[in-house]
Amino acid sequence: MKGKITEKIVPYILVAPAMIGILLFVVYPIIKLIHMSFYKVNQLNAAKTKFVGLENYEKIFKTSEFQKALVNTGYYSLFMILIVLGCSLIFAVWLGSRATKMNSFTQAAAFLPHIISMVSIGLIFQQMMDPDFGVFNSVLKALGLPASQFLRSSDTALASVIFTSAWKSIGYYTLILIAALQSIPQSIYEAADLDNAGKCRTFFKITLPLISPQIFFVLIVMTIGNFKVFETIRVMTAGGPNNATTSLVYYIYNKVFMDFNVGRAAAGGVVLLVLVGIMTVLYFVSLSKKVHYQ
Numbered sequence: 367m368k369g370k371i372t373e374k375i376v377p378y379i380l381v382a383p384a385m386i387g388i389l390l391f392v393v394y395p396i397i398k399l400i401h402m403s404f405y406k407v408n409q410l411n412a413a414k415t416k417f418v419g420l421e422n423y424e425k426i427f428k429t430s431e432f433q434k435a436l437v438n439t440g441y442y443s444l445f446m447i448l449i450v451l452g453c454s455l456i457f458a459v460w461l462g463s464r465a466t467k468m469n470s471f472t473q474a475a476a477f478l479p480h481i482i483s484m485v486s487i488g489l490i491f492q493q494m495m496d497p498d499f500g501v502f503n504s505v506l507k508a509l510g511l512p513a514s515q516f517l518r519s520s521d522t523a524l525a526s527v528i529f530t531s532a533w534k535s536i537g538y539y540t541l542i543l544i545a546a547l548q549s550i551p552q553s554i555y556e557a558a559d560l561d562n563a564g565k566c567r568t569f570f571k572i573t574l575p576l577i578s579p580q581i582f583f584v585l586i587v588m589t590i591g592n593f594k595v596f597e598t599i600r601v602m603t604a605g606g607p608n609n610a611t612t613s614l615v616y617y618i619y620n621k622v623f624m625d626f627n628v629g630r631a632a633a634g635g636v637v638l639l640v641l642v643g644i645m646t647v648l649y650f651v652s653l654s655k656k657v658h659y660q
Contacts, residue, residue, distance in 0.1 A: 396639065403636045407628035422633035432634065434609045435617040442528060442613060443592035449532045450539060450588060451581070457536065458543035459569070473544065476537030484534065488601030491530045492517065517603050520610040527611050531598050539584050546580035547573065575658040582657045586649055593642050614638045 403422055408414040426432045457476065461469045479487065494501045495516035503513040516526045550573065558568045574581075596615040599605060605612035605620070612620075614634060621631035 399632050399635050399639070402628060402632035405629050407632075409626070409628060418629065422629045423637075426630050426633050426637075431609055431612065432617060435612045435614050435634075438524060438610070438612055439593060439595070439614045441524060442531075442595055443589060445528050446531060446535070446592045447585065447588055449528070450535050451584060453532070453536050454539040454543055454584070455581075457540045458547055459573070461540065462544040462547040473541060476540055478537065479534045480538040482534070484597040485601050487530065487534055488598050491526075491533075492602050495526055518607060520608050523603055523607060523610045527598050527602055530602065531595065535588075539588070542580055542584060543577060546577040550576050578657045582649070582653060585653075586646060589645050589649070590642055593638060593645075614641075 404417060404419055406416050406418045406422075461473055461476075495503075497503060497513060497515050497518055500516070502516065506513055514522055517523050554572055554576075555568065558572060563571070594615055595613050596619065599611050599613055599616050600619070603611040605616050615638065618631045618634045618638070621627045621634060
């Protein structure tokens, strides 16, 4: 009798530390965030904190800064997914096709940017994109092309930030997809060769379906990460010029540490939480049935 009771209790005891951590560091902060979004918070005197209902939400949605942050975050996420996922898939097929020493070296080199701090990468690219003495403009001039303002222009600043972030991320996701490609049994490809299936047909009918779980995972992780972009923008542009690169997270940061308006920052955080939740649900509803699990 005691043995059966112990068997039932032990699993709960083993998962208790993880569940406590989730409750303390995930569930409680979310509840606190939602609670604070309905108040005008006074950090110096809690007694002066007052309930304002939906006022924080109404005011942030009416401000051009928040609207711009929403649009910028949407553009950043969309282009990051298209560029990083597309390039990662191409490089994975290329590097994973043959197990040569050169390909192994290239895979290791491609992964290096991922282990470098985003702050360091941002500072380096900021210098390389300097309109006056940056390397990129020197290359453009050598090729006979017009120089670019990069981070100093509202037209090119966001694209420059996306380029920097993509450069850091492609190698990491490439290795994930290479591992997925290497897990596909060679017998499947041999059968396709016997049926005289072309490379394009093999790729779309065999390779893509068999690595779809990893692509689905990468898509969700990338979307969540893209919506949380902060370090690149903080280091390279500080949200400028003219809010051209302000993201939702950077908007929240400004509201807390620059304007000291915790209530509106919390409202922005709730909006971010809802957007990420909606995107994740849409992915599962629209794509989960198309994912092929072996």
